[in-house]
Amino acid sequence: MSSDVYEKLKKCESCIRRVTDFIPEVAIVLGSGLGDYADTIRVTAQIPYGDIEGFPISTVPGHDGRFIFGYVGDVPVVCMKGRVHYYEGYEISDVVLPIRLMKLLGAKYLFLTNASGGVNTSFHAGDLMLITDHISCFAPNPLIGANIEELGTRFPDMSHVYDPGLQEIIKSAAREQQIFLQQGVYAQLTGPSFETPAEIRMLRALGCDAVGMSTAVEAVAAAHMGMKICGISCVCNLAAGMTANLLSHREVQAAADEAAPRFKRLVTEAVKRFGEMQ
Numbered sequence: 001m002s003s004d005v006y007e008k009l010k011k012c013e014s015c016i017r018r019v020t021d022f023i024p025e026v027a028i029v030l031g032s033g034l035g036d037y038a039d040t041i042r043v044t045a046q047i048p049y050g051d052i053e054g055f056p057i058s059t060v061p062g063h064d065g066r067f068i069f070g071y072v073g074d075v076p077v078v079c080m081k082g083r084v085h086y087y088e089g090y091e092i093s094d095v096v097l098p099i100r101l102m103k104l105l106g107a108k109y110l111f112l113t114n115a116s117g118g119v120n121t122s123f124h125a126g127d128l129m130l131i132t133d134h135i136s137c138f139a140p141n142p143l144i145g146a147n148i149e150e151l152g153t154r155f156p157d158m159s160h161v162y163d164p165g166l167q168e169i170i171k172s173a174a175r176e177q178q179i180f181l182q183q184g185v186y187a188q189l190t191g192p193s194f195e196t197p198a199e200i201r202m203l204r205a206l207g208c209d210a211v212g213m214s215t216a217v218e219a220v221a222a223a224h225m226g227m228k229i230c231g232i233s234c235v236c237n238l239a240a241g242m243t244a245n246l247l248s249h250r251e252v253q254a255a256a257d258e259a260a261p262r263f264k265r266l267v268t269e270a271v272k273r274f275g276e277m278q
């Protein structure tokens with residue numbers, strides 16, 4: 001099974017290499033609200049996911065997924081506009097394929113972003129949260145199956161998934177930009193249903209600060225390959241049972257849109273500083 005996964009990955013890589021020889025330094029996954037982040041970068045190439053043989057295509061209607069290659073300041077980046085989620089029905093190996101692909105293209109750093117529900121009672125809708133660690137064990141581990149030796153080791157260490165140096169850079173960029181930044185542990189559940197109030201109480205008891213339906217499995221696959229990872233979550237709502245409101249995707253999207261200008265500024269300022277890191 002693993003060699004099939006690797007073969008598919010190498011095919012995707014050669015599809016992209018037929019279009020561009022761009023070598024990104026930083027891979028950025030654009031979550032809800034950051035969809036138009038590409039407008040702020042100097043774009044050199046774009047590849048719709050549909051043009052990449054074997055690449056998982058989002059089932060969400062109107063989702064135009066694509067890789068965008070270009071520069072944030074002087075830093076070469078590849079952005080994923082649109083990601084696939086496990087709840088769409090893909091194999092977990094397909095969910096993380098894009099992350100692995102961006103590493104094969106040359107990216108050493110991975111900047112993950114997402115929308116989440118706040119579990120920590122001191123959070124507010126619209127807060128940005130630096131991800132300091134995650135709980136991934138509610139979703140299948142993307143490394144299950146024969147190990148792909150070309151990518152990494154069988155039992156990778158997960159002590160520092162979110163790179164302490166990158167976290168410091170993000171915190172100092174936030175301070176300088178006067179952007180308020182929470183920090184905490186992100187839990188990935190599969191979705192697509194939002195959680196129940198009892199599940200949220202469970203997550204809080206487990207030490208989670210925010211919950212969402214992506215990101216942690218991507219971080220596991222990236223850590224397997226030795227990427228330096230960081231993540232910021234846009235806390236779009238307080239999670240189920242924490243307010244009288246029912247949760248809706250529309251509310252989540254509206255909060256993500258409101259936070260977008262701040263979120264984009266923070267990502268940009270942080271990525272520019274990654275270029276100064278060794």
Ligand code: HPA
Nearest residue numbers: 115116117211212213239
């Ligand atoms: N739960 C899970 N995922 C989410 C939420 C939530 O409350 N808000 C945004 N993404």
